[in-house]
Amino acid sequence: MTVKRLPLWAKIVTGVALSLIIVIAIAMGLAPALVKHVIEQDGSAKLHRRVVIQGPVGIDWSLDPRITLNRVTVANPPWTKGAMVTMRQLRVRIALLPLLHGHVLLPSLVLRRPVIHLDKPGPTRANWVFVKQKPRKPRPKPPVIPRIGRLVITHGRITVHDGPAATDLVLRIRSVKPSTRLLLSGHGRYKGSPFTLKGALGSPTKVESDRSPYPVRLAIHIGRFLARINGTLIAPMALKNVDLHVMLKGAGLGRVHKAISLPLPQTGPFQISGQLTRHGHTWNLAHFRGLVGKSDLEGTISVRPGHPMFMRANLTSRFLNFKDLAGFVKAKPKKVNGHVKVVPHARGANKVLPAKPYKRSQLMKLDANVVYRAEHVYASHMRIQDLYAHLILQHGVVRLAPLNFGVANGLVAANYTMNASQPIYRTQLKAIARGIHLRLLFPKVKFKSAGTGRIGGRLQLSAPGNSIAAMTAHATGHLGLALANGSVNNLYVALAQLHIGNAALDWLSGMKQERIPCAVIRLGARNGLAKTRTFLIATPSANIIGRGTINMRRQTLHLTVLTKPKHITIISARGPLHVGGTFKKPVFSVSRKALIERAGAAVALGALLTPAAALLPLIDTAPGHKVDCPALLNNAGPKAHAEALKSAAQRAKRH
Template sequence: MSEAPAPPPSARRRRTFDTFADHPWRTALAVAAVGVLILILLWDWNWFKRPVERAVEARTGRSFTIGGDLDVDLGRVTTIRADALDLGNAEWSDEARMAAADRLDLSIEVLPLLRGQVRIPEIRLQRPQVRLEIGPDREGNWSAFAGDGGGTPIQLRRLWIDDGTLLFLDPEGETEVDVRVASQAPGENDAAPPVAITGEGRWRAAEFELEGTAQSPLDLQDTDSPYRFDLHARAGATRAHARGSLLDAFQFETFGFQMALAGRNLEHLYPLLGLAMPPTPPYSVDGQLQREGTTWHYRDFSGKVGDSDLAGSVTVETGGERNLFKADLVSKLLDLDDLAGFLGGAPESGAGETPSPVQEAEASSSGLIPDTPYELDKLNAMDADVRLRAQRIEADLPLDDMDAHLFLENGVLRLEPLNFGVAGGDIRSNVRMDARKSPIRTTLDADVRGLNLGGLFPDSTLAGDAVGRIGGHAKLVGNGNSIAAMLGSSDGELAIGMGKGEISALLVELAGIDIAEALAFLVTRDRKIPIRCAFAEFAVADGVMTSNALAFDTTDTLIVGEGTIDLESERLDLLLRPRPKDRSILSLRSPLVIGGTFSDPSFRPDLARLGLRGAIALALGSIAPPAALLATLELGPGEDSDCGGEYAR
């Protein structure tokens, strides 16, 4: 059976045409398929670059360009890629660009978009560069991006930063921070990867370095979960360690975290934070740093300053004409020389002390009274309200505790009060320093109450058993920019005295150089001599204390004195004249001269007068021995003096 001949080509074309004519839907489908194929082959997503740029510009008011390619990989999770992104800066900035990136890869889920949800699984940025700066009106260039929280919320799961940089500028605050940011290994459960941070720059004109880690910047948007970080910064010898967590970190007006500070000298915080602190030995403190608007709190901190422990809370209010520094501080054990910087001195150096190298060199100063000038610009730089209480004091002086309240307002410093517990009693004083002009004018008003005489000499075997209560008063006014200059120019009065008590007879006899009785006490046993009274009153003029009255009266000896104390040169020139009330063959009752300096005093008998008495005795001895003996006898011309009533309390 032979096969039928094939139809000619024209017949086949006619049959195909008839098929499409009979089924028009097939024709439409074929045309659409061809159109899609052509569209896929010819489509360029760069056609959408300009619409995207216009949308960003309309939203931010800033120029925005996509200088490279724009590409889209369609799918259930669609990926958008854009190269060479550039975002313009605020008009007031000298730099036209605020942000840029070599590439942006953004993944977005398509199906949730149909339900009005925006889910972005990941954003990757290559070499992003962000410039944040504060303008002339203290407005940040990022303010254009602050929204009202409305609109469709965006769910962003991961942010990956490859070699990013962040530059923060505050020209008025002399601050420039250059930070490099890079994502680390991804977090657990596909969480946003943390970032490593390194940087350097200037903070208030002081150079510093920064390093540490933080959660992904993506986590900053979640205001219900804490944003964790751990950063270390160093500016010269000052170190800071900020760590912990922030809630709603974009609320720059309110935040809090743990902050540790350490350095060689609290004075170094002045250029960094604008806090005019006195010089101190090395310090280390750790507490909770919080901000509430223009008020900063450093709460519940503890640590050490030199050899003293220190704890409490500090508040700095920055909204006024000057910063207001408020503090409530407590020390369980205060090493007094750690406060030397407040007086213009330096902490002690040597074994068991912790001054800085500079302070160790300053400690070699020859003068006992601090002579380092106060810096008037610091005293006028801020206001202060500081309370410091020390439960125990370590010092060469017999100090028990301290309660001081400092006020600094518009260049006027007041210590009201400055109280010390001393030898079972106390010294209560008020100090006022007016630093509004140079030299500083200082007034001191102090009362001495109930000091135990024996407690003033706790390390002395002889004086430690003394009994008696001491009281007194001092009122001085001086001009000068240091403690030494203030005292060296001071005018006023000083009086101190005590009522009835007891003291070692050996001390009294030594003061009178009674050889026989002193030897008797040394080889047998000491005994107590009742004190009737003791007092000293000085008039102070131009830094020189001149005695108006000076006496020490016991049942054994009356000692009277006279002389001067020069506060400017720190020199002593006092003469004590013993008037014994008993008789002794070997009594050499010569006056006692107290001289030298405050740091190196001298005690010596008046040898010239003693030599004269010896010459008379020898002359008399050549005539009749009894007469020579009589010349060495002290008949006790001193008389009892009822002078203790005023100081007996």
């Protein structure tokens, strides 16, 4: 049997086919070694770290070839030992056809026992900081991000050591129901505080989805701070359509600063919760409810990030204790004999006014429009009702207009403006108080059943300065107070609660049974120095008058108070009461000699009784208790006052 010889064209086709088969066979045999070499060389060059594949490399050929890498390591920088990354196995499937269109699609990615060690032994070294590359020209298009169809992580572990931050963490991650969710857990110390983490996230394969909600459930403990987050996100990488229930709890907002580096003030224990959503660029916290100490708070808050950030809030409290929020006004709570006392940040041994400047940089970062209402406010021993405040912060200008509240059955209305848009702030304050009951103003004081009295007043100040101490040191304006239907005894009891010293109380003791039908005090301030304009406490037997200065820059007192008797009584020869010292440590003293020496100043003292009729309507006396304050002021005019002073001095000299 003879075999036909193949034609030439058939021989050529057969030869080419056999050659291709041989080449493909050789390529498939060499491919694993080539892939290993390329990954090691390219990875090492880009990371400036040695990348090694210690195990075999497997390739399953198809239109979606699967590549398996075993025992992969990424070395640490030379200054530390061991590996930064180790992985028992990495298995990835690559879709070839999408590559033709510039898309990277990984139908599946499996990471078995990945371990990452993050180490920062000092402030200038961290193994996750790679060698800086030379800056490149901006790319016209963003880099291509691979799309992952299915992700599986088994026994993943991340260790974190940050020496300067006193942080040592162990985090674990693993897949549950592949392509569905990831379980997270962790423990260790974060910034020196005990740390635990438990939670679950949706599959990373869904982070770019614009349709599917991405579930989030986390519980984080840092010391005594707890955060719980539960809800969904749309496209988590872009934070679209956020809908999360958030609960925060801790021993104090000031301690949260240590945990999350937010500049929050010192407060009591707190717990807040609400529904956090995001629409466009605006974040909203709705159904917000919380407790700070014993103070409750609820309402809505919205924040729009930017430069500056803008916040809008409508908040309500049923009960607010000022000491719970003392840190918000630059004061710090301090325990004294088991009780919390608000201590301002004062500068100097004899200074009491807070000298810590308000931070202009913080004010310029935020614009705000906040409305706040509180039914009951407890500030020290004072009870406040029906507080209403509207705060507007815009371009460094703070406006509190109005600030209205009820106190002691009376009303206070105030407007406050601080312009911090310039290096030296400018502050303006206007306030009116009307019909305040002295008895209710000091609820713990045991007054007599009658003659408690009502108080009213006006305050208007303007001042430059970047702290409370600086503002008062340069303040210009006036203060007026008026009292009706009071008594010396009740004034004596009230002053005793202020621990003003025995000298002042002894000076008043001889008049304790006297009523005070009317009292008016007016001060005028210029550049931090306040002088008395009117000082009159009218009683049936005598008028108590005074003059002096209050130096708000030095925080010192220099006042003289004396009696103008209407009849010859034992108090006729009483010497003047001197008030000196500092705001922190006032000094009271009585001297008969000074009365004789100062008799020539009678006309000057009398001139201080200037008209103060504008204050009288603010007293708001009760029905049936009409007080003729104008007549009392006229009877204590300059001429009568001077004559009485001279006669009192003569009587004192004879004695």
